[in-house]
Amino acid sequence: MEINPTLFPVVAALLVDGAGRLLVQQRPPGKMMAGLWEFPGGKIEPGETPEAALARELGEELGIQVAVADLTPLTFASDALGTRHLILLLYRCDSWIGEPEPLHASTIRWVTVDDLRALDMPPADLPLLGAIEQSLRHRGGAQ
Numbered sequence: 044m045e046i047n048p049t050l051f052p053v054v055a056a057l058l059v060d061g062a063g064r065l066l067v068q069q070r071p072p073g074k075m076m077a078g079l080w081e082f083p084g085g086k087i088e089p090g091e092t093p094e095a096a097l098a099r100e101l102g103e104e105l106g107i108q109v110a111v112a113d114l115t116p117l118t119f120a121s122d123a124l125g126t127r128h129l130i131l132l133l134y135r136c137d138s139w140i141g142e143p144e145p146l147h148a149s150t151i152r153w154v155t156v157d158d159l160r161a162l163d164m165p166p167a168d169l170p171l172l173g174a175i176e177q178s179l180r181h182r183g184g185a186q
């Protein structure tokens with residue numbers, strides 16, 4: 044049994060566009076898990092709420108403005124990551140200002156949930172797909 048691993052809290056966003064497609068970005072070379080497709084987001088800095096951290100990350104990574112009130116908790120993942128333990132909080136966001144651009148990622152793509160299943164994603168993301176599918180069925184999204 045792993046005793047008391049350091050928790051590593053990360054926030055990420057499921058951005059859903061008007062056609063119900065989802066934004067994913069490709070991790071750039073040189074970063075851990077380079078080349079894998081992930082949801083935009085990142086680490087929570089000391090003193091930040093998860094929602095403020097995510098709004099900041101979306102500004103830094105995609106150049107869009109997101110109101111904290113437009114971030115709705117969707118699901119989470121819990122997975123060992125090296126010597127730490129990743130807690131990945133996923134929020135859904137249907138509304139933002141600006142056009143997302145890959146300011147940090149190699150590239151971004153708008154995909155359907157089926158496309159998502161065919162992409163290489165970090166292992167922690169795979170268990171999120173069921174809840175994502177359900178969220179899209181209930182509140183609109185491309186299948």
Ligand SMILES: Nc1nc2c([nH]c(=O)n2[C@@H]2O[C@H](COP(=O)(O)OP(=O)(O)OP(=O)(O)O)[C@@H](O)[C@H]2O)c(=O)[nH]1
Pocket residue numbers: 053054055075076080081082083084085086100129131165166167168
């Ligand atoms: N943003 C994001 N990170 C994820 C996802 N899945 C997943 O395992 N992670 C992991 O969560 C961690 C996020 O850290 P990061 O390095 O991307 O965060 P950051 O943007 O603050 O990076 P920085 O070190 O450049 O400041 C990474 O270890 C990453 O592999 C995901 O879907 N989105």
